[in-house]
Amino acid sequence: GGAMVAMGSQPAALGLPTSLARLGPPAAPLGLRAPLSLRPASLPLSVAAATSAAPERGEEWRGAASSGADAGRTASACLAGSLFVSSLGLALRQRQLGRQPRRPQAAMRGVGRNASAAGASLGAGAAAGDEDAVDNWIEEWLLGQDLPQPLKPILGSNAWAGFTAALAQMFLIGALGALGTFLEQGGPPEFYAQKYPEWSGIILILGFDKMYASPIFYGLQAWLAISIVACTATTQLPLAKRAQRLLPLRSSSLRRKGSFLVKVDCCPALSALSEQAAEAAAVAAAEAQADGETAQRLLQLKGALEKRGFVVRSDDDASPTKLAAQRGLVGKFAPMIVHLSLLFILMGGAAGLIFGSSSEVIIPDGDTANMGKVLDLGRRNKGPLYEMFNPVKGFIDTTQVRCEDFRIKYRGDTGEVEQYYSKLVIENIKTKEKLAADEIYVNKPLRYGGATIYQADWSLDRLQLFIKNVPVVVPLKLVPDESGLRLWAAFLPLELLQAEDPGSVKTISKPDVGVVLVAENMRNVQVFGSDKKLQGILRSPLASATAVTDKLPDTPVQFGETVTVDGSELRLDRVLGATGLIIKNDPGVPLVYLGFALLMPATLLSVLPFGQVWAAVSEDKKGQLLISGRTNRNQPAFEDEMKAAVITGLA
Numbered sequence: 111g112g113a114m115v116a117m118g119s120q121p122a123a124l125g126l127p128t129s130l131a132r133l134g135p136p137a138a139p140l141g142l143r144a145p146l147s148l149r150p151a152s153l154p155l156s157v158a159a160a161t162s163a164a165p166e167r168g169e170e171w172r173g174a175a176s177s178g179a180d181a182g183r184t185a186s187a188c189l190a191g192s193l194f195v196s197s198l199g200l201a202l203r204q205r206q207l208g209r210q211p212r213r214p215q216a217a218m219r220g221v222g223r224n225a226s227a228a229g230a231s232l233g234a235g236a237a238a239g240d241e242d243a244v245d246n247w248i249e250e251w252l253l254g255q256d257l258p259q260p261l262k263p264i265l266g267s268n269a270w271a272g273f274t275a276a277l278a279q280m281f282l283i284g285a286l287g288a289l290g291t292f293l294e295q296g297g298p299p300e301f302y303a304q305k306y307p308e309w310s311g312i313i314l315i316l317g318f319d320k321m322y323a324s325p326i327f328y329g330l331q332a333w334l335a336i337s338i339v340a341c342t343a344t345t346q347l348p349l350a351k352r353a354q355r356l357l358p359l360r361s362s363s364l365r366r367k368g369s370f371l372v373k374v375d376c377c378p379a380l381s382a383l384s385e386q387a388a389e390a391a392a393v394a395a396a397e398a399q400a401d402g403e404t405a406q407r408l409l410q411l412k413g414a415l416e417k418r419g420f421v422v423r424s425d426d427d428a429s430p431t432k433l434a435a436q437r438g439l440v441g442k443f444a445p446m447i448v449h450l451s452l453l454f455i456l457m458g459g460a461a462g463l464i465f466g467s468s469s470e471v472i473i474p475d476g477d478t479a480n481m482g483k484v485l486d487l488g489r490r491n492k493g494p495l496y497e498m499f500n501p502v503k504g505f506i507d508t509t510q511v512r513c514e515d516f517r518i519k520y521r522g523d524t525g526e527v528e529q530y531y532s533k534l535v536i537e538n539i540k541t542k543e544k545l546a547a548d549e550i551y552v553n554k555p556l557r558y559g560g561a562t563i564y565q566a567d568w569s570l571d572r573l574q575l576f577i578k579n580v581p582v583v584v585p586l587k588l589v590p591d592e593s594g595l596r597l598w599a600a601f602l603p604l605e606l607l608q609a610e611d612p613g614s615v616k617t618i619s620k621p622d623v624g625v626v627l628v629a630e631n632m633r634n635v636q637v638f639g640s641d642k643k644l645q646g647i648l649r650s651p652l653a654s655a656t657a658v659t660d661k662l663p664d665t666p667v668q669f670g671e672t673v674t675v676d677g678s679e680l681r682l683d684r685v686l687g688a689t690g691l692i693i694k695n696d697p698g699v700p701l702v703y704l705g706f707a708l709l710m711p712a713t714l715l716s717v718l719p720f721g722q723v724w725a726a727v728s729e730d731k732k733g734q735l736l737i738s739g740r741t742n743r744n745q746p747a748f749e750d751e752m753k754a755a756v757i758t759g760l761a
C-alpha cells in the first residue's frame with residue numbers, strides 16, 4: 111500500500127520534494143514546524159498530490175526534551191609544540207562526558223549544527239535512496255562484544271582523574287618537556303653552577319639536569335596513565351555498555367525517551383468505525399486489519415533504517431509490534447581505543463626511559479667507535495634497567511660503527527652550511543663483517559639491530575698538507591672562544607717548514623716558534639706566519655672557489671691551494687672532519703608508533719554521531735504507530751533524516 115502525506119495549512123514550509131521517488135532529507139530541521147501527519151491511502155500518491163488532502167488526526171512531529179545521556183564533546187588540542195601532549199589533550203578533552211539537563215526544544219535546535227561530515231554524509235547518502243541495505247557488520251560485531259564490568263569511582267577519582275586534573279597533568283608534562291628542551295641535559299654540576307648560578311641548586315635537587323629521567327617526570331607520567339585507566343573504567347566503559355543495550359521499548363516509554371515523537375495512523379478506517387459506533391464484528395475485523403497494517407509498516411520502517419546504516423532489533427521478525435535501531439556505536443567504543451593508544455604511548459615512553467640508553471660520540475673521518483661502550487656511557491640518558499633487561503644490548507655490544515667519510519655541503523651563493531653527511535658502516539667487532547651501511551644526514555638516521563644513529567654534530571679533526579711536496583698530517587685542536595665561534599688550530603714548527611726534507615726531521619729544538627693554521631670550516635685554512643701576521647688563506651681542492659673568492663676581490667694576502675710562508679711552500683690537500691653522532695637504543699619506539707597509529711583514526715571515529723530510533727504499536731490506540739529517536743550530535747539534521755525515513759519507509 112501507499113501512504114498519503116497530509117500537511118498543515120502551510121505545507122510548503124517543509125520544503126518537501128514533489129515526488130516520493132526523489133525524496134531526500136529536507137534542507138532544514140523539522141522539529142519546530144507545522145505538524146506532519148501520515149495516513150495510508152490506496153494509491154501511491156506523490157507528496158504534491160497528497161498535500162491537497164485535509165489533515166488528519168495522527169502523527170505529529172514535535173520536539174521533546176532531550177534526556178541528554180551524552181553531552182556533545184569537541185576535540186581540543188592542548189599544549190601546542192608537543193605532539194605527544196597535544197594528542198593527550200585532544201583525546202581526553204573530547205571524552206569528558208556528562209549528563210546534560212533537560213532543555214527546551216528551542217535550545218535543542220542549535221545543538222550540533224556543526225556535526226561531523228561523516229555522520230552528515232551517511233544520512234544524506236542514505237536518504238537519497240540506496241538500493242541495498244548497508245553492511246553493518248562492524249556494529250553487529252560491537253553489539254556482540256562482552257565488555258568487562260565497569261568500576262565505581264574510588265578515592266575521589268572523579269577529581270584526580272577528571273577533566274581538570276587531566277588538563278593540569280598535561281600542562282605540567284608539557285611545561286617540563288619544554289624546560290628540558292631549553293635546559294642543557296646531562297651536564298656536570300660545575301656547568302650549571304657557572305651558567306645558572308641562581309638556579310643551579312634547584313636544577314640539581316629536582317633532577318632537571320636529567321629531566322626525562324627525573325622522579326617528577328616519571329611521577330607525572332604515572333599519574334596521567336592512572337587517570338586514563340580510571341576514566342576508561344569508570345566513565346567510558348559504562349557508556350559503551352549502555353550503548354550496547356539495543357532493546358525495543360513499549361509505546362508508553364517513547365514519549366520520554368527520544369527528542370521527537372511521530373504518530374502514524376495505519377488504519378483510518380478503524381477510527382471511522384469507532385466514531386460511527388459500528389457493529390462489534392466490523393470493529394473486530396478492522397482491528398485485525400490494523401494489526402496486520404502496523405506490522406507491515408514496522409517491517410517497511412526496518413528496511414528503511416537498515417538502508418541508512420542502522421542496526422535494527424524487533425520483538426518478532428515476521429509480525430513485529432516494536433523495534434529499536436541504532437547507528438554509530440563505533441563512536442562509543444572509539445574513546446576507549448583513544449585511551450588505549452595513549453597508554454601505549456606512555457608505556458613506550460616509559461620503556462625508553464627505563465630500559466633504553468642514549469649517548470653522543472665524535473668519530474673522526476676513517477675511525478670507529480664501539481656502539482656498546484658508547485651506549486654504556488649514557489651521556490644523554492641511560493635507563494636504570496638498561497644493562498640488565500634491554501633486549502638487544504648483547505647484540506649491540508658486538509658491533510662498532512665506522513665513519514668512512516664526513517663532509518659538509520655548502521650553499522654556493524652564500525657559503526652557508528646546507529647539510530651534513532656521514533657515510534657510516536656498522537660491522538662486527540671481531541670478524542669485521544659488514545652488517546649495514548648508509549649515508550646519513552640530519553633527519554635521516556641509520557637504524558640497525560635496535561640502535562638508531564642520528565647526525566647531530568660535527569668537528570674538524572686534522573689537516574692533510576704538503577710541505578715542499580712532502581705529505582704531512584697535522585692534528586687540529588678546538589680553540590676556546592667566549593663569543594661562541596668555533597675555531598680549530600694547528601701548529602707547524604718553523605724548523606719543520608725550513609728543513610730541506612721535512613720528512614727527515616726527528617726533533618724540534620724550538621717548539622714555540624712556528625706557523626699557526628686556523629680553520630673554521632672544511633674549505634679554507636688561515637695561515638699566520640712566525641711573526642703572527644696573516645700570510646694567506648689555503649683553499650681546499652674539494653671546496654667551491656666561487657663562494658669564497660667572490661668575497662675577497664682585492665685581498666692583500668695570498669689565496670689558493672698553495673701559500674708561501676716563511677720561505678716554505680704549503681699546499682692544502684684536504685681538511686678532514688669528525689662526525690658527531692647520537693646513538694640511541696629505545697625499546698619503547700614500537701609501542702609509541704602503535705599508539706599513534708591507533709590514536710589518529712580512533713580520534714576521528716570518536717566524533718561520529720550516535721543515533722537511536724524506537725518504534726512501537728500504540729497501546730492506547732489500535733492501528734497507530736509511535737516513532738521516537740535521539741542523537742548526540744546535529745539533532746536537526748537527524749530529525750530531517752528520520753522524517754525522510756518515515757515517509758519513504760511507510761510509503
